Amino acid sequence: MARSKEAILALVCGVIFGVGLLLSGMTHPNNVIGFLDVAGNWNPALAFVMGGAVITHGLLRRLLGSKPNTNTLPPTSARWKGMWPGVNPRLLIGASLFGIGWGISGFCPGPALVGLGILTSPAHALPVVTFVAAMWLGMRVYHRFFRTPTAR
């Protein structure tokens, strides 16, 4: 693909993703926390977001001829290999840590990045910018100190 075309298409994908996030309401931590607040005032909206996204992507990619699962898998302990390919302690611990951070803040990476748009009102921007900076730092710490050749 030509470089300029590649850049434009990638930009377009990012814009569409951002529009989807804005429409979905995931840029509002209240909606996310409300969905996770299963024992309290439950807001199921996020289920509709996930459902819409998974069904759309799942159907479209099959219609366009994609294979079911094309990633190479990281190591799994032999005991679990048959039933749970690719499930290992890193996955479990990583997902747990992400879940805790998500539960505290109501932010996952996508909405946090879109949320940087709040810099247009600079007086209100510090919390989102701080979160994104901390998230970036957490990512860097992982890749600098914890990544191994076999893990991703």
Added chain:
Amino acid sequence: MHPFIIASIGGVVIGLSATLVEKWFSRVAGISGILGSLSTATNTDSDRRFQIPFLLGLIGTGFAAGFWMPATLPQPSELRTLVWLIPAGLLVGFGTQLGGGCTSGHGVCGLARGSKRSLVAVLVFMFTAAVTVFVLRTGGF
């Protein structure tokens, strides 16, 4: 329009983006992966030719919202204090890299592809997030 319908449409649009990313670039539209890969030693120029414009498009859309529809962005009243947001950010950053994905990577792309690994990841992070919310609510935070 009912909020659930708008939310569903948002989901459909996200799913569309993920499909385009896969179709045009053979990549997973997992934001934690796209952003996190920038930190790795193995990230290539070819990778960056996708990642940078994609992230600019994503963030740029947020800025457009900031100018024209700021109510769609996180409102100050929804945000925790920095004392909470800093560790939360660290956990999200570190955890998504260790776990290999987030709500878009594992949740949207992984589930859409029928990945058992992603299903496990989604169940785990949904559960821990819900427990976290419960504990914080119960603790009065």
